[in-house]
Amino acid sequence: MPLDSTHPVNSLGFAKPPSQTRVVVAMSGGVDSSVVAAMLADEGYDVVGVTLQLYDHGAALAKKGACCAGVDIHDARRVAEEMGFPHYVLDYENVFKDAVIDEFADAYLAGATPVPCIRCNERVKFKDLLETAKDLDADCMATGHYIQRKMGDNGPELHSATDANRDQSYFLFSTTEDQLSYLRFPLGHLASKDETRKLAQKYGLVVADKPDSQDICFVPDGNYASVILKLRPEAADPGDIVDLDGNVVGSHKGVIHYTIGQRRGLGIGGLTDPIYVVKLDPEKKHVVVGPKSALSTRIIPIREINWLNDEPLMSKEEWHISVKVRSTRPPRDAILRPISETEATVELLSAEEGVSPGQACVFYDNDSSRIFGGGWIWRGN
Structure with a gap:
């Protein structure tokens, strides 16, 4: 249906009633994405819930506390039933193995420390799932990530979440401009996770008190080595x-x-x-x-850059920004020196310990909450 310019813009940014706006919600079975789906359904949107089965269903049923496992698929389905919208489970096992798990194993074998959650967002959720949402004639796709999408003078911009303790920008730096135009993040403005849980209780969701997932979904109990040994026995x-x-x-x-x-x-x-x-x-x-002093690094080579600034990366010799080199650390002042559209050197103004190849380096504006993208650290000290 074409946009009606005379109709007020709804909460997802479309000039038409919520009932005429279809939104696919990526549902992991956790409280965050469940609240997004329930909230949008309550507002009258045409919600379609989609959950991805990413790895062996038999093993998944026995594992709790990780997204996209068997129990979580069941929880997502229950939320959809309670709120009265359709829910689909898509088998993405082969895609996930090829795009995420195999690279995870190979990166460890190469001496890197990979971040598979970023690759999953980049290559599965925001690529294949997003295309599925378009195939379902959805106007947009919403997720439960804690990050903000704000409209700027030149289109949508990526911004950190209001709650710095929940901010997931480190895991979403590779979101492209085209993807950002289609994605929505309804929880990014919330002040705390407590607000999310209160919303879950308001909607009477069975997952209201469900614990947050801690581990990488396909790594039981955080034991990376055991998973890699199954995939690459020579790693021992x-x-x-x-x-x-x-x-x-x-x-x-x-x-x-x-x-x-x-x-x-x-x-x-x-x-x-x-x-x-x-x-x-x-x-x-x-x-x-x-010694500990040998861990200190100031110069970091970056490649596979995803740039999210209105000005081209190569338009300046130096960009004075802040960067995160680990998800758990705050942004640090740095100078970004582009080499090409996809490669650069980052100089930290104060040394950082434990910078590792395979980790992400995410770029932040010093003067606002905006994220300028990021890249991958590709060799060590």
Whole structure:
């Protein structure tokens, strides 16, 4: 139906009644996406709930506390039944394995520390699922992410969530301008997660008190190594633990058991000062250790940049911005120096410890809540 310019704009930004606005809600089965679906249904929108089955359904049924598992599919379906809108489960197992799980395993084998949740948003939820939403003739797709979409002078902009403790911008930096024009994030303006749970109680949702998921959905109990060993048995090849000068100081049972910045579990005794993992060298099967000072980094190479600024990335030699190099750390002042449209060097004004290849580097405006995109850290110290 064409837009009616005489009709007031609804809460999703369309100049037509909610009842004539179809929105696909990506439902993980958790409280956040359930509240989004219930809220929009309550406002009178034509809501269609979609849940993705991302990995083995039999194993998923036995695992609680991760999104897109069997129990969560059941919870999403119950919410849809309670609120009276249709709900579909789509089998994305093969897509998820090819686009997310295999890269996760290969990245660990290459000595990187990947962030599969970003790749899942980028390659599955905001790509294939978004196309499915369009196939269903939806006007937009809504998710339960804590991030904001605001209209600027040149179109929609990505902004951090109001609640800094819930902000998920680190995991959504690769959202493109085209995707942003179609996506909606109804929870991004809420002051706290308590407000979300109060809304869940208001709508009488069965998931109102459901705990938040903590682990990566396909990694039981946070044990990355066990998952990688099933996918890549060769990852258990032993090797040497060496110091910064290359001297052998110990042995290990596979590089995948270590991450940059790790201190515990190195199995090296007789040292007076604490040591940390400062580098992983899969080709030599070396875990390189050193003092905490060796973890400090100021210069970070970035590639696969997704740029979300009105001005082109290459229009300046330097951009004075803030960056996040880990999801749990606040943005730090930095200088972004573009090399091409997709590559750059980031200089941190104060050194950061534990910067690891495979992690994201997300760009923030110093003067507002706007996100300028980001890229991937691609080699170590």
